[in-house]
Amino acid sequence: MSMPDVWIGLSKAEQRRNWWWTGFLTLVFAGGAVAVGLAEPTSDRWWWVGGFGVVWLASVFYMINRGYGRTRLSADGMDFRTFVSRRSVPWSEITRIEKRQHLTRSGSWWDLRAVRGRARSLTIPGAFTNRMWDAEFERKLSVIQERWSRAIGG
Known part of the structure; x- marks a missing residue:
């Protein structure tokens, strides 16, 4: 289904x-x-x-x-949409979804990355935060990981 x-x-x-x-x-x-x-x-x-x-x-x-980028999760993969680009990545190319922390002098922020096997990882538009414990950000991470896991049969 x-x-x-x-x-x-x-x-x-x-x-x-x-x-x-x-x-x-x-x-x-x-x-x-x-x-x-x-x-x-x-x-x-x-x-x-x-x-x-x-x-x-x-x-x-x-x-x-960054603020207006969005990602569509479909049965086939992820579709990234920003003002300047459109990109589709099939689920089969993705090896894992990870949360990355970026540290700066003024603080830290997190985003989500789609890690691919033989290509560079891609930032997932529409998912970033500067809060250490952000429930909405964690929800986005779990939804993406669940979709990816189901798509690859894991």
């Missing part, structure tokens, strides 16, 4: 939190650009401000793409 497709993505509250962090990032970069713009001589000023702008734009694009 075939199971219905399941979508994995951020809830409205998680998307709102992602937008708050994007706004905070924007304020930090704006403050840095203003500080450097006022401190540097006129000839060098625009290079610094432009550099801040380019890094800010890349960071904001990453956060928006």
Whole structure:
């Protein structure tokens, strides 16, 4: 019996939190650009401000793409959807689903990865958190692992 497709993505509250962090990032970069713009001589000023702008734009694009990415779990595999890409990965290519922790100076965050046998692992869109014990994130992990286990007959 075939199971219905399941979508994995951020809830409205998680998307709102992602937008708050994007706004905070924007304020930090704006403050840095203003500080450097006022401190540097006129000839060098625009290079610094432009550099801040380019890094800010890349960071904001990453956060928006991450915040609105989704994954569809079907009988055949996982379909990843973000603003810039669409990708399908059959269940047979996946060797395991794992939770990865990323440590930074400002804290840590977790995401889910689909580990493939002979290819690089892929981040699963729509599943990340910065909370150590996030029930919704753990639910997403268990749903994906259950679907993968059933698909490979395990």
